[in-house]
Amino acid sequence: MFSTASRSTAASLKSFATRSKGPTTQVEFGGQKVDVPKGGYYDRYRMNSNLDEVARDPAVGPDIDFFRKIPKKLVDSRVGQIYAPNFYYRTRSIQLIFLAPLDRLQPKLPPPLEPITALPGYGLVVLTFYSYLVCDNDPYNEVSIAIAVRQPGQDSYSTTQLLSSMWNQTFYGYVLALPVDTEIARVRGVYGYQLPKWLANINLEMDDHSIKADLSATDGTPDLTLDIPLPALKTIPSQSSIITNNAINKIDGKWYQVTVQTNPLLAVQCLLPRNVKLSRSEGPLSQLLNELGVWTILRMDVIKDAQMILHMPTALKAFD
Numbered sequence: 001m002f003s004t005a006s007r008s009t010a011a012s013l014k015s016f017a018t019r020s021k022g023p024t025t026q027v028e029f030g031g032q033k034v035d036v037p038k039g040g041y042y043d044r045y046r047m048n049s050n051l052d053e054v055a056r057d058p059a060v061g062p063d064i065d066f067f068r069k070i071p072k073k074l075v076d077s078r079v080g081q082i083y084a085p086n087f088y089y090r091t092r093s094i095q096l097i098f099l100a101p102l103d104r105l106q107p108k109l110p111p112p113l114e115p116i117t118a119l120p121g122y123g124l125v126v127l128t129f130y131s132y133l134v135c136d137n138d139p140y141n142e143v144s145i146a147i148a149v150r151q152p153g154q155d156s157y158s159t160t161q162l163l164s165s166m167w168n169q170t171f172y173g174y175v176l177a178l179p180v181d182t183e184i185a186r187v188r189g190v191y192g193y194q195l196p197k198w199l200a201n202i203n204l205e206m207d208d209h210s211i212k213a214d215l216s217a218t219d220g221t222p223d224l225t226l227d228i229p230l231p232a233l234k235t236i237p238s239q240s241s242i243i244t245n246n247a248i249n250k251i252d253g254k255w256y257q258v259t260v261q262t263n264p265l266l267a268v269q270c271l272l273p274r275n276v277k278l279s280r281s282e283g284p285l286s287q288l289l290n291e292l293g294v295w296t297i298l299r300m301d302v303i304k305d306a307q308m309i310l311h312m313p314t315a316l317k318a319f320d
Contacts, residue, residue, distance in 0.1 A: 036138055072085065105292065113150075114150045126146045143178070146173035169241065169242065181199065228277065234267065276300065
């Protein structure tokens with residue numbers, strides 16, 4: 001599936017170039033030349049943002065203490081020296097957690113990864129639509145499909161691990177698909193992290209009444225559509241409920257862990273949600289969900305306002 005997406009990259013780039021909005025400027029990342037918004041965050045800061053200036057951006061707001069506690073550093077990476085971590089100053093997302101048969105999940109995981117067991121014979125698949133409204137590499141949208149896996153190096157029962165993850169809000173997963181809708185996001189993900197990213201058309205809209213999201217190929221071929229009434233949201237004090245997601249993957253043949261910290265500000269969780277309309281088509285993510293055997297939605301997480309920090313990959317010693 002991903003090799004097909006890679007072969008269509010040239011056509012995808014042409015499609016995205018024709019529908020870009022506003023003036024752009026060309027930058028280089030990892031040996032790749034990429035167009036980014038002229039005067040945008042990446043053009044101005046090259047990932048080394050001035051937080052005092054960011055705090056004056058009305059699209060961000062003044063409360064950015066979450067980022068001040070983790071200063072950026074110039075670090076070595078597989079694409080040369082870059083400033084890290086990556087800051088996402090204003091984000092929103094809709095996440096659906098599905099039950100899926102374990103015998104469908106295990107073949108999708110490279111050994112020694114194992115799916116975590118949620119119920120006898122069933123594991124968890126997570127579908128997430130993200131909209132990054134203000135971030136270091138300019139606004140973009142993203143969709144993720146991941147399998148929840150057992151924590152590397154931990155031999156406790158799956159039930160124990162799952163309960164511990166929920167209590168500590170620390171989760172582990174293996175990402176199977178991660179399409180994005182800007183070229184700088186694709187290049188950074190593929191060359192910096194070796195993640196399964198390709199270009200797609202992605203939309204996520206939240207108003208006072210509903211959530212609407214959709215994903216299609218760059219030629220317009222439909223894939224996924226999502227339509228949900230907006231549930232009642234709760235205001236969460238900043239940094240009172242940090243969520244830590246750890247993506248486990250191989251980079252240059254070695255196991256690494258990529259950590260994302262989320263600081264939710266306006267959000268809600270719904271168990272066994274109703275009125276979720278998820279339509280599948282013939283696109284790659286629809287096919288992947290079908291292959292994984294997902295159907296029952298166990299939980300829905302809606303985040304209308306949050307801050308995020310994406311850390312650099314760290315070597316995973318548990319599999320050595």
